[in-house]
Amino acid sequence: MKQNLLLLTTEQETKFTTFIEEFSLWNKTHNLISKGDSTDLWERHxxxxxxxxxxxxxxxxxxxxxxxxGFPGLILPLLGLTPHMCEIISKKASFLKYMLHHLHLPGKVLNEDVFGLKQRYAYFCARGFSALKNLLKVQHELSESRQHEDVQLLNVEEILVNKGHDFSKKIKNSNLLKSSAYGVYLKGPSFKDEIDDAKKVFSFDYLVFSVSEKNHIVVTFNVSPLLF
Ligand SMILES: C[S@@+](CC[C@H](N)C(=O)[O-])C[C@H]1O[C@@H](n2cnc3c(N)ncnc32)[C@H](O)[C@@H]1O
Structure with a gap:
């Protein structure tokens, strides 16, 4: 089974199996992902x-x-995280709520326009939502105002070390330790253009983790709007 590649614990594997069963049932009647996509459920989504x-x-x-x-929103609680999932379309939000309830997962669904949210967060993520500059707008507007010392660093250090990077060198001159909020966004091949475009409106620091030619994870921090 593909999921073994993810090095899941037995408990996590059971949860993923239940998730797959339930998701596939809904997919049959609600076409959550296209038919061709369903074989890609593990490999992609x-x-x-x-x-x-x-x-x-x-x-x-x-x-x-x-x-x-529910990607990544419904997968995060399967791995022990407790996300808030913002989804503007009621039908999709209902599905997310059902899945949380049915699978006894932690987390909350906000059936709202993300640009109208009031609650603050220290961590943001998205897959396929919108251009990076729009994600940075949300990240900037909804970032917690608490001191950066209170915000635990992302696992970036571990990830860089695992990839053979000398983290201490990489971080030495960076502002990675000074941010009060982080965004982790999955982007496609146009990620460089999106970064350049976002730079026209925001000042921000970023790291890019290229997973494949198609997939790139852009981690953003220290976001502030450019003043004109
Ligand atoms: C391209 S889909 C990506 C869904 C999921 N993240 C994935 O990768 O499969 C973007 C989702 O964002 C939702 N959306 C668009 N504008 C929104 C807004 N202003 N507030 C909240 N959700 C929004 C859409 O309804 C849609 O479900």
Missing amino acids: IYESVLLAQFFPKDAPILDIGSGN
Whole structure:
């Protein structure tokens, strides 16, 4: 089974299996993902969601922006995280609520326009929601105002070390330790253009983790609007 590649514990594997069964049932009647996509459930939707999840510390107040059918929003609680999932379409939000309830998962569904939210977060994630500049707008507006010392670092250090990077060198001159909020966004091949475009409106620091030619994880922090 593909999920073994993700090195899941037995308990997590059981939860994922139940998730797959339930998701596949709904997919038959509600076409959550296209037919061709269903064989890709593990390889694409779940795997990409797990990639994003690995960045977040336990107990992180995470907002998944535009959760849709639950990627990564519904995968995060399967891995012990407690996200808030924001989804504007009621039908999709109902599905997310049902899945949380039915699978006894932690988390909350916000059936609202993300640009109208009032609650603050320290961690943000998204897959396929919108251009990076729009994600940074949400990240900036909804970032907690608490001191950066209170916000636990992402697992970036561990990830860089695992990838063979000398983290101490990489972090030395960076502002990674000074941010009060982090965004972790899955982006496609146009990620560089999106970064350049976002730079026209925001000042921000970022790290890019290229997973494949198609998939790139952009981690953003220290976001502030450019003053004109
Ligand atoms: C392209 S889908 C991606 C869904 C999911 N993250 C995934 O990767 O499968 C984007 C989702 O964002 C939702 N959305 C769009 N604008 C929104 C807004 N302003 N507030 C909250 N959700 C929004 C859409 O309804 C849609 O379900």
